């Protein structure tokens with residue numbers, strides 16, 4: 001794979017997702033970081049987004065609920081370059097009917113070099129980063145070269 005460098009903007013698009021047993025943790029985390037989060041654009045899977053809006057004063061773009069396609073929607077946005085960070089409190093103790101979607105979301109986030117936090121501590125560290133409010137360069141697959149090489 002060939003890579004190129006792109007710039008992540010200062011004002012980020014942050015995607016938030018939590019499985020049911022971790023929704024209260026995500027709400028606590030959003031409450032803790034409400035002021036910082038309000039400086040960025042937030043999207044979330046359906047139920048997580050509704051609950052965050054109910055408990056915090058954040059504007060959330062609510063996508064489809066996870067089991068109905070929300071994880072895939074976020075994955076599609078990542079591959080189109082429209083998500084800069086992912087906080088996904090996935091449940092390590094319960095299998096989900098949509099486990100393939102969860103895996104696909106985590107995979108595509110790895111492909112596109114998206115910072116991902118899967119628990120409270122890593123999400124806290126991400127919010128403490130000086131890069132949160134600054135543009136920063138990151139390496140992503142060079143799609144133009146990839147498609148050019150494949151179509152020769």
Ligand SMILES: O=C(CO)COP(=O)(O)O
Pocket residue numbers: 017018019020044045046047048049064065066067070071098102
């Ligand atoms: O299931 C989810 C992620 O896999 C989360 O979806 P909801 O926020 O709609 O519950």
